[in-house]
Every structure is written in structure tokens, then in C-alpha cells.
Amino acid sequence: MARDKEILRELSRWKFLLARHVKVAFFDGQRACDRRLKILRENEYINKKIYLYGVPSLYTVSHKGKILLGITPRVEKIRIEHITHDIAVVDTAIYFSQKYGIDFKDFITEKDLHSIDGFGTRKHHPDFVFTLNNKKYCVEVELSLKAKERLKKIIENNFIDFDFQIWVVPNSEYRIRKILTENMNIYPNIQILSLEDIQD
Numbered sequence: 357m358a359r360d361k362e363i364l365r366e367l368s369r370w371k372f373l374l375a376r377h378v379k380v381a382f383f384d385g386q387r388a389c390d391r392r393l394k395i396l397r398e399n400e401y402i403n404k405k406i407y408l409y410g411v412p413s414l415y416t417v418s419h420k421g422k423i424l425l426g427i428t429p430r431v432e433k434i435r436i437e438h439i440t441h442d443i444a445v446v447d448t449a450i451y452f453s454q455k456y457g458i459d460f461k462d463f464i465t466e467k468d469l470h471s472i473d474g475f476g477t478r479k480h481h482p483d484f485v486f487t488l489n490n491k492k493y494c495v496e497v498e499l500s501l502k503a504k505e506r507l508k509k510i511i512e513n514n515f516i517d518f519d520f521q522i523w524v525v526p527n528s529e530y531r532i533r534k535i536l537t538e539n540m541n542i543y544p545n546i547q548i549l550s551l552e553d554i555q556d
Contacts, residue, residue, distance in 0.1 A: 359382060359392075360392070360396060360401070361424065361425065362382065362461065363378060363382055363392070363396065363402075364396075364401060364402065364417050364421045364424065364425055365425060365461070366378075366381060366460060366461070367402060367415055367416060367417045367421075368417045368421075368422070368425065368427060368467075369465045369467055369468060370442070370445070370446050370449075370465055370467070371416070371432070371434070371442055371467060372414040372415060372416045372434060372442065373414075373415050373446060374412050374413070374414065374415070374443065374446075375389060375390065375393060375412065375413070375415065376412075377446050377447075377450065378393060378415065380450050380453075380454075381450070381453075381460045393415060396421075399420075400418055400420045400421075401417070401418055401420055401421040401424060402415050402416065402417060402418055402421055403415070403416045403417075403418050407434055407436060407439060408436060408439050408440075411439060411440070411443070414434065414439070416432075416434070440499065441497060441499050444497045444499065444524070444551060444554075444555070445466075445483045445484065445495075445497045447554060447555050448483070448484075448495060448497055448524050448551075448554050449463050449484055449495075451554045452486065452495070456488055458486055458488070462486060462487075463484045463485070463486050464484060464485045464486065465483075465484050466481045466482065466483050466484060469481040469482075469485070480510055480513070482494035482495055482496050482514065482518075482521075483495050483496055483497050485518070491519040491520060492517075492518045492519050492520075493518060493519065493520045493521075493522060494514050494517070494518040494520070494521050494522070495521075495522045495524065496510070496514070496521065496522070496523050496524070497524045497551070498523055498524070498525050498529070498532050499525075499526060499529070499551070500529065500532075501529065501531050501532050504535060507532070507535055508535070508539065511536070511539050511543055511546065512543065514543075514545075515543040515545055515546075518545065519545060520545050520547060521543075521545055521546055521547070522547045522548075522549060523536050523546065523547070523548050523549070524549045524550075524551050524554060525548060525549070525550070525551060526550070526551045526552065527550055527551070527552055533548060536548050
């Protein structure tokens, strides 16, 4: 039951997970993972639904699952336009988990950070943050170009708040890479990673 609650907690913290995400985070094999997800779904602790053509089913925490976790069981809408981005975010977290041996639960998600803020003005937060060797890292997965001035402001804030800011960008998004590269002289804590390398 302890692992089941951990699965539910991670589904909530990342908004949703794919079956392959759950497998990497919690299981040695896909078969054991699929069986457990089936049991959780049959007992109505999680939901499974296809939201976007060509994208596997998304697993989310159900009303009953939130009650088990002690979370306010309000309805959280999956935003179709964010699905590809949010999958890339979890893929990136898995990359760092495997590279540095970071436990999945030790990442602080964007949702966690907004929860810490409480009610009020919703400000920008990185997609997730983590601590490694007493250094604070923030990770931004950027699939499409924001307004240039907004992007520069995020870079500046990340420079102030974190030891390292890692930007994960598709190879095709040369405009984002150009802005980040131009700002490296001003903000030397910037690192750029290719989304394709992470998802490979």
C-alpha cells in the first residue's frame, strides 16, 4: 500500500504520468507496472484517459485517490495544449533521476511551488527544482518561444534564485537557443540541453 500511495502522490504532483513514467519511477518491469495500474484503476484510485491523438493514455489521481492522500479533491482540468510540454517535463525529471540518482520524490514540481505560494498572484516558477551537492538547480522545459522580454526576465530571476538554471529546448527551436546563448555572458549559470538527447 505504501508504494501505491507514492504512485498516487507522484501522479498528483506532476498533474499526470504515462505508464512508462510510472514504470521507470517505481517498477523493474512493464508487466508489474501495468498490473498495478490496472488494480488501482479498478479500485477507482486513478483515472486513465486518452486526451490527445497519438499520445498514450494519461493516468491521473481520482477523487477517491485524493481523499486517500488527504488532498482536497477538487477537479483539476488537463489542458490539452500543455500535454506535450508536461510529458517532456517528466521525461526530463527521469533523465536527471537516472543521471544523478535523485529519488523521484525529491524533485519539487511547479505544482508544489505554486502550492507553497498559496492563494494570490500566480507567479512564474520553473518546471521543477532539485538540490544536488548542496547546489540548487531549476529546470525549464521550453518547447516554443515566449515573448523575448518575458524569457529574459525568467532567466534573470532564475540567476538570482538558483545556482544553476538548466534549459531543455528542442533542436529545432534555434530562436530560444539564440536568446539563451546571448544571455550566457550576463548570467553564467545557464546550461542548455537538447530535448531530443533527453528523450532518446
